[in-house]
């Protein structure tokens with residue numbers, strides 16, 4: 001844990017859990033894209049972890065760096081993107097950011113698998129759904145021919161596709177949106193992964209189907225003791241699926257907490273804004289509140305609070321000091337990166353607590 | 364499962380071939396051989412028809428397949444082991460050629476002579492023109508039957524044996540069937556390929572007898588003055604049947620010469636039969652064209668996959684290599700290189716044909732690669748490539764299975780376009796007296812030989828080959844257009860957004 005001491009961005013809960021229970025641990029992940037004019041810090045020093053059998057939510061607006069986080073974990077960042085060498089992603093005891101491409105291939109699928117946002121484009125339209133599930137089966141379970149077909153049909157049944165024996169020979173275009181996403185999930189299950197990353201798996205679907213897919217994912221998780229990283233922009237979905245939540249904004253995690261305290265007492269102004277934009281928390285008839293403006297492109301290292309331009313509570317120091325994750329609220333796992341905290345301090349003290357020069361910042 | 368159990372937007376695409384009734388349920392996961400065993404009827408009927416077609420041409424098929432490789436040359440490569448085998452195969456090929464087939468010259472013989480009492484030597488005493496036309500008709504009918512039987516076999520497979528009711532390829536096939544310009548191209552290309560395949564029996568005479576060894580073969584003819592049947596060397600006869608523009612020195616299209624030989628396209632300036640020359644030349648052009656496309660296409664596809672998958676430096680390297688090749692003037696380079704190679708063993712294969720094929724291949728790949736690079740890059744950005752990577756698929760398999768099928772369509776389009784170009788290129792080189800050497804027939808040489816007589820009554824020598832080249836190149840272009848429209852990238856692999864909205868709404 002010596003890394004942590006050096007690293008002022010590590011949330012407090014990192015030490016709370018022994019690393020044996022952790023399915024995946026992301027430590028100070030920085031992913032930078034080098035363009036001609038600037039460097040985009042798409043993921044800027046985030047840390048979180050996923051315990052075995054747990055669902056961790058990663059929530060934020062589009063452009064906040066959620067998908068880049070997912071791709072970084074899977075080693076799918078391509079030039080001009082680059083993962084900072086000081087970052088660590090620990091899976092089964094190894095720092096996989098140091099893996100070579102072929103070592104990465106060996107953990108993709110049966111170690112970490114991913115369900116993408118758009119089920120239609122995830123499936124190759126020229127092969128049958130069965131063919132694509134069998135491709136994963138032959139890679140990860142060494143099943144071929146009739147045995148693979150049978151297993152593919154079982155998997156399709158497991159994800160709730162009726163008449164699976166017939167559907168296994170059909171093409172993605174013959175499936176409805178919800179059915180396709182079920183097929184994609186079946187494909188991920190064919191790899192028998194430990195960690196499943198779901199990147200906006202319900203965004204492309206309509207509401208009733210969304211609920212079914214979420215139920216399905218939760219059932220599968222319970223059955224297989226899967227660890228899930230659930231990425232979405234939808235706080236409503238997060239409330240249903242996640243055990244713990246990380247709120248991401250402009251490449252940084254601004255608040256992280258178990259799901260109940262987060263929804264009961266959101267601390268970060270951004271999280272509060274997100275929660276106010278969920279329909280169910282409003283009395284009917286009222287217009288939903290939305291956060292005005294857009295997520296800025298993080299094109300330089302953080303020297304201020306990136307939410308300041310949109311923050312209803314911002315004050316002068318917000319554009320001078322970059323806040324660090326700080327324990328807030330009653331739950332020891334509840335952190336927020338905002339200059340208003342810790343609440344026990346005066347504003348000046350709190351700002352001093354966040355200033356980089358301040359050594360005792362973490363506690 | 365509630366609302367999302369319906370089939371979705373895809374089901375409306377299932378076209379005219381959805382005939383599920385004859386597809387027994389429960390056979391879905393059996394291999395093809397099993398599916399055929401369970402329902403052997405359609406396959407057996409089809410196989411019987413194919414067997415009849417093969418039997419009708421058995422000798423020609425055997426000899427045709429075996430005579431393509433230059434056995435003498437192959438045997439010479441590794442004397443000892445390979446030589447006897449090569450010699451044996453060459454003999455088998457020759458024997459096969461002797462077996463009678465329905466398209467054999469001996470079955471419908473068009474060589475004979477006219478006596479006062481009528482035609483002697485030809486089949487049933489038909490006139491050589493009619494006999495020849497009959498044989499051509501038989502050959503094309505036979506070939507066209509193969510085309511139909513092939514299509515029939517495909518529909519049988521689709522109806523009785525294929526497991527899915529619908530595949531994305533069906534849409535492509537259906538679109539091509541409705542594309543009349545593409546079908547026109549297919550017809551022309553098919554006619555050309557048949558001409559190349561059946562070259563030895565299509566001509567009114569043979570290359571060996573008429574063109575390559577005219578002084579080793581004799582023909583009989585009826586001498587009006589003596590009233591006798593006499594015999595003469597073909598070479599001597601050719602000397603009297605030259606087409607040289609003025610006076611009697613011309614045998615035009617569809618004319619007989621004084622030895623009662625029928626010339627559908629007339630004769631060359633040296634008195635040889637132009638049609639025989641053309642048919643055999645089609646074979647040479649096609650062989651060289653396809654070989655060079657095979658070479659160029661191999662390079663282009665491998666590079667397209669690698670550059671699209673790895674991008675960056677790999678892409679840059681191939682761009683530089685391709686640019687350097689394209690910076691050279693292609694034909695000049697080929698002329699120079701074929702001259703340099705002209706004394707080596709490789710120049711002897713097909714009288715320089717192999718050298719040409721290799722040179723066209725080496726200089727042609729950058730253009731093909733550029734043509735397929737865009738589509739390859741596009742498909743490499745697809746999410747299913749990421750998905751394949753995300754479940755640990757190996758790069759080679761990802762390229763082969765998930766990228767290549769998309770690029771193959773585009774490759775076919777550009778290949779058919781550039782095949783026409785290669786054929787023109789080869790003809791152009793022969794026109795200049797380079798490339799494929801005499802006596803192997805090549806169209807460009809006919810154009811060149813006839814050039815001095817274009818404005819005379821012997822216009823046919825240049826004009827017929829010239830027009831045929833134009834028609835064939837147009838045919839390949841039309842075929843390429845048809846394939847492109849059939850693949851229709853917008854509706855099949857275009858952005859999934861709209862499709863998905865539709866599907867989501869329907870779910």
Ligand code: SF4
Nearest residue numbers: 305308311318338339
């Ligand atoms: S640090 Fe300031 S601007 Fe940023 S969230 Fe807190 S109050 Fe708002």
